[in-house]
Amino acid sequence: MRRAQLEHVLRAVSAIVDDPDVLVIGSQSIVGAIPEHLLPSAVTRSSEVDIAFFNDPDGRKADLVDGGIGEMSPFDSTYGYYAQGVDTSTAILPDGWRDRLVVVANANTGTAQARCLEPHDCAASKLAAGREKDLVFVSALLEARLIDADTLTDRIKAMDISTMLRQRMLSWVASAR
Numbered sequence: 001m002r003r004a005q006l007e008h009v010l011r012a013v014s015a016i017v018d019d020p021d022v023l024v025i026g027s028q029s030i031v032g033a034i035p036e037h038l039l040p041s042a043v044t045r046s047s048e049v050d051i052a053f054f055n056d057p058d059g060r061k062a063d064l065v066d067g068g069i070g071e072m073s074p075f076d077s078t079y080g081y082y083a084q085g086v087d088t089s090t091a092i093l094p095d096g097w098r099d100r101l102v103v104v105a106n107a108n109t110g111t112a113q114a115r116c117l118e119p120h121d122c123a124a125s126k127l128a129a130g131r132e133k134d135l136v137f138v139s140a141l142l143e144a145r146l147i148d149a150d151t152l153t154d155r156i157k158a159m160d161i162s163t164m165l166r167q168r169m170l171s172w173v174a175s176a177r
Helices: 003-016 029-033 060-069 074-079 119-129 132-143 149-157 163-176
Strands: 021-024 048-053 082-085 102-104 113-116
Touching: 003 021, 003 029, 003 048, 003 060, 003 074, 003 082, 003 102, 029 102, 029 113, 029 119, 048 060, 060 074, 060 082, 074 082, 119 132, 119 149, 119 163, 132 149, 132 163, 149 163
Parallel strands: 021 113, 048 082
Antiparallel strands: 021 048, 102 113
């Protein structure tokens, strides 16, 4: 996904949902947090933007996003990328993540005042998910020196997760150095 595509999704979200406070919570939050020209292709492959809202207790806003510009929607068919409405609890994130969000708001995002995960928080969340695609994603960020292994380690230590999962994640980071 390119930055212009992320901004297009945010603009479409702002037209569908009457809530400017949008959270980009998945891997493509990286597109909003790091300048596009620095990003390796392994981190921009996804055509899906996970969108959540800070105030969506019944999931209605997420459902509107899915129905309007979600997977297999006319939006997806036309542009080749889409949004998935999710809940803020979808991702396991380090303590303090809300204080580190990166704001994306400009003429290209419509009324959306999007917040994207800080790259280390995003990487920690991806390691907690632990899928092969997530490991490739974090490896690419480390190899490109867009995230720091020591900071990532600190973020993992600040996660409310099991000791076993924490150890697996820390071991992975240590071996990726």
